[in-house]
Amino acid sequence: MASELWTALPALLSPVLPPLLRASCALSLAAIAVMALRLPLRRCFGAGVAYAAWLAVPLCALAALLPAAPTGSLLVLPAAAMQPLTTGIASLASPSASPGQAYLIVLAWMAGVLLAAALQISRQRAYVRSMGAAARRGGIAYAESPHAGPALVGLWRPLIIVPSDFDRRYTAKERQLILAHERTHARRHDPLANAACAALRCLNWFNPLLHIAERLMRADQELACDAEVVRRHPNSRRSYADAMLKTQLSANDAPFACQWQSNHPLKERVMNLNRTTPQALRIAGSTLIAAAMTTGSWAAWAAQNSAPEGQLYDIAMQMKVNGDTISPHLHTRSGTPAAMRVGEGAQQWRAEFTLKPVDGGQVYIASNVSRGGKPVGKPGVLVALGQPATVKFNQDDSAGMEMQLTVTEITKQGAK
Incomplete structure (x- = not known):
């Protein structure tokens, strides 16, 4: 039985390769577009809109995996109109590899996924261990180390972690702003977004664009959180900046946590505190992003229907x-x-x-x-x-x- 399964594996795994490449190509094109637009979006519509644009990356990848529409469907553009996307996606989705070669490629991809996942889990555990035994007081957890936190740790029931000297290092106003920052992460379910991003990075470990995109997405996440806290506390910009300057960088980077003291550019975060985006512009930007994500996802899905016919x-x-x-x-x-x-x-x-x-x-x-x-x-x-x-x-x-x-x-x- 085992020998028969091993013999059948090439035929079973080789069909996985075309959709894998198609999704990776769609994801890469979406990541390039967001990386090119994130700064203009932030300047025009605010940091929250720039952060929301990253949702287009997984949506386009998922759309490229959906079943193709029947030939002649009104939802599918003519092949000539979809030629740019056809070249970018469909051509890569039909590699001329033998079943045996496809089998080896898929096995190498699976091995890379497992290794990348093990590294992510190891980094997360190292970060949790660096906090030591956390003592809960007043709805937050005080780490044993002064270098751990502030951070939001956990996926389903995230917990705010603060350094052991939290009450001494920060003023009452600064502590209020730090907790507001982490609670904003929790309200927006940012730890789940980080976990989804880490999963995409594992699945696309071979794609350098995803490694770059993850760091930029995490930076935009912090800027968007800063902007929301400042909108709620418009007269506390100076205290907010002081709290950032008092926070030490952590030696450990947690893939699934929202870290106040992570390696995001501090100067960029402080400068962003002085930017105020009117609500009308934020609404307009959100509408624009929603339309762009819908169009991009549809185009990624429609491109597979416009692929050149086989020999x-x-x-x-x-x-x-x-x-x-x-x-x-x-x-x-x-x-x-x-x-x-x-x-x-x-x-x-x-x-x-x-x-x-x-x-x-x-x-x-x-x-x-x-x-x-x-x-x-x-x-x-x-x-x-x-x-x-x-x-x-x-x-x-x-x-x-x-x-x-x-x-x-x-x-x-x-x-x-």
């Missing part, structure tokens, strides 16, 4: 079914299943073929054969174009089928 192939068959010989032909495109039936009722044989081009003038034929509606087997054959490949099945009742398949390319002129 057209002819499958010439010599079939022996229960002693009879037939010679049918099938025309199919790469990646598109083609099926044929022979016989009637319980004696009917059905064979479905899906072709995938491979380097070196070869093609991989993935087949699914059934008899009388019951599965018989799923053989996979790697064969050179123009060379015959034989697949044979024998049943306990002496019934059998033997197929000799010869695959050739059909040129565009011949297809017309």
